[in-house]
Amino acid sequence: MSNIVDLDKKYVLPTYARADVEFVSGSNARLVDSEGKKYVDFASGIAVCSVGHANKRVNDAICKQLSNITHTSNLYYIAPQARAAQKIVEASGYDMKCFFGNSGAEANEGAIKIARKFGEKDGEIKRYKVITLQHSFHGRTITTVKATGQEKMHNYFGPYPDGFVYADNIEHVASLVDEHTCAVMIELVQGEGGVQPLDKKAVQELAKFLKLKNVLLMIDEVQTGVYRTGKFLAANYYEIEPDVVTLAKGLGGGVPIGVVMTTQKDVFSAGDHGSTFGGNFLSTTAACEVVDILNEIYDSGELQKNIDYFDSELEKFYTAHKDIFTSKVGIGMMCGLRVKDGDTLTKIIYRAREEGVIVLKAGRDTLRLLPALTITKEEIDEGFISLNRALNSL
Structure with missing residues (x-):
């Protein structure tokens, strides 16, 4: 060593x-x-x-795929990507579409881009603010670091993108929503923040409030997703219907993958977002097998x-x-x-x-x-x- x-x-x-x-x-x-x-x-x-x-099942699926083709880019159809999207959406129980990247931070970047474009779609006032929670963690890119509500994470790397607002707690979020707010992004169980579950009733009340205000509810499930909490999504456990969900970590069983899924099916047009490696044959083949395995042990x-x-x-x-x-x-x-x-x-x-x-x-x-x-x-x-x-x- x-x-x-x-x-x-x-x-x-x-x-x-x-x-x-x-x-x-x-x-x-x-x-x-x-x-x-x-x-x-x-x-x-x-x-x-x-x-x-x-x-063994994941390894066998990966080896079989590698013996045929690993990568072609998203300029062409990718069968396991389409199947992985179907499995993820069906397991979630939500009516959504998926975009595939390579990590949780990329998934959260995609979510923020969805929120910002959603905020530009109608009305004269540009809505760009995203509210997150103190002690949250959303990634280590420049934008997701700024979305993270921990001051210690903001050292050294500025200037940062504008438009992020931090609520002290889940009950504080609604008071921060204004005419410039396009989305709220939360972890239902804060991971890096100390394995801290949010109050279920408070989350449900916030979800109803945001629907009335036409503000997107975005759930960062990078750590909580894919049955980590006992349900496919923590959002299922909390009995809410989010507008955007992000996944990564457990989805690939060790192969890098990230997904942003949303009810805003037409928010992106060709060229608005992309990834060279995201959703390739390797990562989505792994994801398909992981979801199948976990669906089976959940159902049984x-x-x-x-x-x-x-x-x-x-x-x-x-x-x-x-x-x-x-x-x-x-x-x-x-x-x-x-x-x-x-x-x-x-x-x-x-x-x-x-x-x-x-x-x-x-x-x-x-x-x-x-x-x-x-x-x-x-x-x-x-x-x-x-x-x-x-x-x-x-």
Whole structure:
């Protein structure tokens, strides 16, 4: 591994505070590093490996597609792209169309462009303002960084695009809507903001208010989407009908992909938006297989059983360590435990890795768990045994 570390330090920009480990293989919710050490993965690549590592069905679908064609560009029809769009829209339950990109940030850029063009369509006053929430996270491009309601994210890279307004909380949003507002963009469970679910009733009331004002409701489901909360979309869980939804992370099972889907089916014309790689044969073939797998375990009840068992074991773990944790938060397989202080959280993540289980940080004080949706009972048991060892060794 020392050679890889040397190469990384010499040739890769230091934008990540990397842990001192190199993973070389995996199977479902298990990983193996370059030294042969085994781990249970409660992070799934930050909610990306939704059907686990080295999923045979996804791998077989990708290999079959690669043996035929990988990429031609969006100047031509792409069969798996059309099929992926159909599967996504049907699973969502909404009457929408899709645009494919390569990441969550790109999906959110597409959503913002939809909102801005929607705001120009009628009336004399140009509507351009997008309201987001404090502690939100929407990406790392110049525009999505500015859409992110965290002041620390706005250092160094200005000047930024104008038109973003930050609400203190979900109840504050309506008071900020004015004649220049075209959209509101929210995460229903804030991920980087600390695994913080929004109040369901407040979200539903906001959705009704925005319909009356003809302002788009855009839901960033980059982390919550594709069954992470137990439903295909968190918006389904919240029982709302958004105008725009963005997806990425878990949709490709590890292959980069992003999607913006919208009820505004005619908002874009040819040339208004585009992507060279977005929606190519490789990424959309992966997405088709991932959605099929997750639809099957959702319909069979297996997904809910996995969620229920993980939640019960997490509750036991939380109860056993209330001297360290202050609360348990999250929905479905998007889970968090509030830690009493940031230094302790850092130690927990390090000790967990030493004991063979991978967990994450969210916000300043939240231990975040995002296991593969296909995680087994045995993997859950093994992971919590390792986590208990980690905390007992602090």
